[in-house]
Amino acid sequence: GEDVEQSLFLSVREGDSSVINCTYTDSSSTYLYWYKQEPGAGLQLLTYIFSNMDMKQDQRLTVLLNKKDKHLSLRIADTQTGDSAIYFCAERTVHKLIFGTGTRLQVFP
């Protein structure tokens, strides 16, 4: 069945890079997404990648996709305290998004 898995926590020092990983199971996924959720807020779309791409860069964000291993990662360069949030990856199958459990990123000074 469809399943998306992420590690639950990541703690990084301010200024370092953060790498959040995600694995998914549905090989027919067309797009893969990264969303950010701050406390009490909704889901903010950060970036997404089409399934036939390997990499996408958008300012401080780099998305890497290994379709063979069904592995997706989000790298945040020069992580700031404002990046502290929960990050969700999601795969799109037909109309719906299947979300991972979310990774809580904590940035310390």
Added chain:
Amino acid sequence: EPEVTQTPSHQVTQMGQEVILRCVPISNHLYFYWYRQILGQKVEFLVSFYNNEISEKSEIFDDQFSVERPDGSNFTLKIRSTKLEDSAMYFCASSEADEQYFGPGTRLTVT
């Protein structure tokens, strides 16, 4: 920048009551969705809606749930007879093509 809006931000209701959650999608978007997130759990897909009909729905979206686009701007989710386990954050989303933009959510508390 256009955004998805939802009202109310928090709804408290008694078990067995009907609730209607409201959403205003981004104006030129054609695809609309509802998701929910029970506290501490994953965000789960409920239903997608296109061209005035449901295009896909999950097992969660049973006969107690319905969606409607009553006019050109609103998109609503109705729960006919709420249960305790319906307590969750409900997110509306809309898309034009590949991207789904989410609203801030409505926290539904069923007592």
